[in-house]
Amino acid sequence: MAAPAPVPEELNVGLLLFIPYRAMENRIFDALALAGFDDFSPAQARVMQRIGPDGTRLTELAESAQVTKQTASHLVDQLERTGYVRRTPDPSDARARLVRIAERGAAAQPVAAAALAQVEDEWRAHLGERRWRQLREALAGLREITDPYR
Amino acid sequence: MAAPAPVPEELNVGLLLFIPYRAMENRIFDALALAGFDDFSPAQARVMQRIGPDGTRLTELAESAQVTKQTASHLVDQLERTGYVRRTPDPSDARARLVRIAERGAAAQPVAAAALAQVEDEWRAHLGERRWRQLREALAGLREITDPYR
DNA sequence: GAGATTAGTTCGATCGGCTGACCATCGTCA
DNA sequence: TGACGATGGTCAGCCGATCGAACTAATCTC
Numbered sequence: 054m055a056a057p058a059p060v061p062e063e064l065n066v067g068l069l070l071f072i073p074y075r076a077m078e079n080r081i082f083d084a085l086a087l088a089g090f091d092d093f094s095p096a097q098a099r100v101m102q103r104i105g106p107d108g109t110r111l112t113e114l115a116e117s118a119q120v121t122k123q124t125a126s127h128l129v130d131q132l133e134r135t136g137y138v139r140r141t142p143d144p145s146d147a148r149a150r151l152v153r154i155a156e157r158g159a160a161a162q163p164v165a166a167a168a169l170a171q172v173e174d175e176w177r178a179h180l181g182e183r184r185w186r187q188l189r190e191a192l193a194g195l196r197e198i199t200d201p202y203r
Numbered sequence: 204m205a206a207p208a209p210v211p212e213e214l215n216v217g218l219l220l221f222i223p224y225r226a227m228e229n230r231i232f233d234a235l236a237l238a239g240f241d242d243f244s245p246a247q248a249r250v251m252q253r254i255g256p257d258g259t260r261l262t263e264l265a266e267s268a269q270v271t272k273q274t275a276s277h278l279v280d281q282l283e284r285t286g287y288v289r290r291t292p293d294p295s296d297a298r299a300r301l302v303r304i305a306e307r308g309a310a311a312q313p314v315a316a317a318a319l320a321q322v323e324d325e326w327r328a329h330l331g332e333r334r335w336r337q338l339r340e341a342l343a344g345l346r347e348i349t350d351p352y353r
Numbered sequence: 354g355a356g357a358t359t360a361g362t363t364c365g366a367t368c369g370g371c372t373g374a375c376c377a378t379c380g381t382c383a
Numbered sequence: 384t385g386a387c388g389a390t391g392g393t394c395a396g397c398c399g400a401t402c403g404a405a406c407t408a409a410t411c412t413c
Contacts, residue, residue: 064343064346065319066227066319066323066326066339066342067224067227067228067231067319068252069339069342069343069346070220070221070223070224070227070342071220071224072345072346072349072350073216073220073342073345073346073349074217074220074221074224075269075349076349076350076351077216077217077220077349078217081217094368094369096368096369096370102218110391110392111391111392112390112391112392119225120369120370120371121370121371121372122391122392122393123370123371123372123392123393123394124369124370124371126392126393126394127368127369127370128369128370143391146378146379146390146391147377147378147379147391148377148378148379148390148391148392149378149390149391149392150391150392169215169216169217173216175348176216176345176348176349179344179345179347179348180341180344180345184337184340184341184344185341187334187337187338187341188216188337188338188341188342188345189216189219190334191330191334191335191337191338191341192216192219192220192223192338193214193219194329194330194334195219195222195223195326195329195330195338196214196219196222196223197329198325198326198329199222199223199225199226199227199326200222200226201226244399244400246399246400246401260360260361261360261361262359262360262361270400270401270402271401271402271403272360272361272362273361273362273363273401273402273403274400274401274402276361276362276363277399277400277401278400278401281399293360296359296360296409296410297360297408297409297410298359298360298361298408298409298410299359299360299361299409300360300361
């Protein structure tokens with residue numbers, strides 16, 4: 054333990070979480086824009102990122118992203134218009150439709166993944182392997198009690 | 204943030220950060236509303252939270268919250284109208300004005316602080332003291348390379 | 354002191370997100 | 384079996400957040 058927390062300004066945990074989150078979002082967003090994927094917004098991305106490999110229902114997306122169905126629907130509209138996603142019928146329920154990644158979305162994913170990996174590498178390098186793993190582990194633990202969706 | 208399809212265990216760090224952040228924000232917001240402070244928005248709170256004890260310039264607030272000066276100005280307008288903050292002249296620069304916490308803002312702060320402490324306690328209890336400290340430490344480390352303001 | 358820079362505001366537009374109202378399908382239970 | 388509540392989704396209308404452009408006033412630099 055050593056030094057008795059010399060930190061005078063104990064920045065609150067909420068802010069402490071938000072700062073790197075925002076940095077990550079910006080980095081990925083910039084990388085995508087640089088690769089030509091500049092025709093979508095952070096809000097759209099926040100929804101798109103939650104689409105599973107086999108498609109995801111709108112309601113599920115809405116819950117997961119913590120927005121109303123209407124908002125999610127609206128964002129999916131835009132994503133559909135620009136070719137990032139596609140709505141397909143849900144075979145198991147005629148009311149529902151599955152939102153799936155479309156061609157342009159599929160093209161953007163590797164770019165986003167690469168940017169993500171790049172940032173994670175930088176963070177890991179900065180923190181060191183041990184602290185990095187501890188961070189991931191603690192965040193996963195936190196998720197158990199803070200993820201309203203899951 | 205846009206990232207590839209989530210695999211449950213390997214959920215990307217951005218999302219892992221976002222989930223508890225959002226949960227924290229919601230909890231504090233609810234507590235404030237319950238205590239009668241229901242006449243302001245999350246966006247306003249995000250700005251207000253960054254006001255220092257001796258007041259903070261608008262431009263500084265804008266940078267720190269990563270919004271434009273116009274947006275910050277607009278939010279401060281509202282906060283001023285509802286009595287949470289006050290604009291005072293900056294003695295060191297006649298162009299500038301210091302945004303300070305006003306009466307209603309000062310009244311809200313202990314409520315927010317209590318809610319924050321409550322949530323932190325819950326999180327600490329869930330993670331255990333050791334992991335909790337590791338989390339805080341890692342986040343502080345991350346801030347060194349992700350906080351564009353500082 | 355002229356010109357560039359900086360702090361802040363005003364204006365106008367767009368986008369994100371919400372509520373309310375609605376339709377179609379599904380599931381259940383009398 | 385069929386009526387009715389619950390569920391998945393859309394449409395319409397509204398407000399707040401945020402941005403870009405253009406502007407004023409004060410400051411800084413030579």
